[in-house]
Amino acid sequence: MPNLQNYKEALDHQIFKVISQAAEELQLESYVIGGFVRDFILQRGNAKDIDIVAVGSGIDLALKVSELLPHKPKVQVFKNYGTAMLRAFDLEVEFVGARKESYSEDSRNPVVENGTLEDDQNRRDFTINALALSLNKSNFGDLLDPFNGLEDLKTQLLRTPLEPGITYSDDPLRMLRAIRFASQLNFVIQKKSLDAIKENYKRIKIISNERITEELHKILLSERPSKGFALLHKTKLLKIILPELTALEGIDEIEGQRHKDNFWHTLEVVDNISENSDNLWLRWAALLHDIGKAPTKKFHKKIGWTFHGHEFVGSKMVYKLFKRLRMPLNEKMKFVQKMVLMSSRPIAVVDDDVTDSAVRRLIFDAGENIDDLMTLCEADITTKNPRRCKKYHNNFKIVRQKMKEVEERDHVRNFQPPVSGEEIMKTFNIKPCREVGIIKDAIKEAILEGEILNDYDAAHQFMLKKGKELKLQPQ
Incomplete structure (x- = not known):
């Protein structure tokens, strides 16, 4: 439950007393704003990043704070942005001067002018991120909440401080941030705001792939990523960002034979794996494990729908997708490729008459990633039939037991030839x-x-x- 009464306790840390003293000496107003305040009220653990707004020069305030701290931490100054950052105690504190912004049609980089605290709160993306706690001696610890963000925290609602159409058009990254917060916090995006995202979805094209990927990572690492990806799909953003995924949606029927909807199945797999692993790249593997099914889908009169070779095709698609989204083309990508390529292998060694040789080859080919592969395969079970679900999970227990017996005897995991x-x-x-x-x-x-x-x-x-x-x- 949100801590709606005792938010002044957020300022118990020594750093806030120092900032207050520095602001007093410089005769500046200062406030802690944004995520630190939000997360304290939501009781989401101890935030290590703190944003300070000064009505005046944020850089001057940072330098004065450093001067007052006993260990005189180094201040990183970013003159172009009018910001400064220092590390003190176990915290990273960023200082910025209060500002107002205006945007042009083709860029999310605003023209910035000095402004008041009110101007600064107006430019925030969501009401829950516009909450500010005063660090001024006259009203230390008072909450400044011009948009009723406290109530939105209580009702778990995401709203923009100003008109949502303008907010999202000005900085389209905020559309992804809305969906990311909805996924991370399990909040609902206000209908008017969600409609504005649907209207402005094409504006996402002016955002760099690096920034988009940053938000995708955070959505994937949330407790139930399907919520974020379902919203990305609903707002049409996903079709622009990850068309390989939206290509999986839909069920075709020919001569009474149908296949499952591989898009919604994929989201279930991602949720399943998220219950068992925090590994970002294993979650990416779950998200992409079936992307080869769209280009390999065929109907045959005798056997129905097939997706032959979809694992191989999918693993090749991973490289192009990572390259496009500016994700690392290193061991992390190779791990995802390997998981996609091998995603159907374990099921082949379920049969009673399977040879030890087949089990050895599975362990050898998967190497150090065999446990991740098994976790992915078990997450791939999404049947709603309780009898089938139990049977499939039991099958994988059999595979794990077979692998344990063979590995104990033959030691082929991370195989090194006995003769060099x-x-x-x-x-x-x-x-x-x-x-x-x-x-x-x-x-x-x-x-x-x-x-x-x-x-x-x-x-x-x-x-x-x-x-x-x-x-x-x-x-």
Whole structure:
């Protein structure tokens, strides 16, 4: 429940007394505003980021605060933006002068002028982010709430301080922030505000992909990401940002045969995985695991709808999507690609007659990511039929047990060949060549197929045998 009475306790930290003293010495008004106030009232843990508004120079106030603090922290000054930042105690404090803004049609970067606290609160994105606590000695701790944001916190409503159409058109990133806050806080966006997002959705095109991705990450990391993605879809923003996802929506029917709606199924998978993992990149894998189904969908009279090779196609699409959204094209992307590519593999080793070899190959191919892969596959169970749901979950328990037994015996996770390429070259007195690779691959295959044990002696003997077949003489 929101803490609607004791918000003055938010200012108990020593830093606020120092800021108040600095503002008094400079004869400035100062206020703490925005997320810190909001989150304290919502009791969302201890915020580490604090925004301070000064009616006057925020940079001067930051420098004075640093001067008054015993450890004299370094002040980072951003003259172009009229802001400054310092780290004190365990907090990051940003200072800005109160300002008013005006926007042009083709940019979210405003023309900024000095303003009053009222001007500054008017330019805030939502009423719940316009709440300010006074740091002035005359009214220290008083709440300034010109738009009734306290009531909106109580009723869990997201509203813009001014006309929503203007707010979103001026800075279209606020449309994503509205949806992100709705998802993170489990708030409802006011109907008038939601309608304004639907009207202005095309304006999102002037926002950089880096900023868009930042908001997508936060939506994905919320407790129930489907709420945010459903709102992105409802407002048509998702079609611009992630068309690969919206392409999955819909159910086709031919000759009485239908397939499930893979878009809404995907959102269920993301919610399922979010109950078990906070790993952002595993959540991305859940969001993208079926994107290859739209381009691979086909209908066959005898067998109905198929999506052959959708995992392979989807893993290739991941690269293009990450590149477009300016996400990292490093190990994080490769992890998502790998999860998408392997997302159907575990189900293939459920059958009673499956060989240990197939289980070994699954463990080998997934390597250190095998547990994440299993978590993804279990999250992919979205059937509403209780009997089927129980059966599928039991199947994956069987897979996990099989993997445990095989791994304990054969140790193929994070497999390292018992015989190295250097040893092969030394044994046969050869330089790097094709034969070295052939022998190494043959040893790996023999271990995975269960022909030999995963140990040095067995691999060494197999190396000698394979060398002989290749007409190599041991030295």
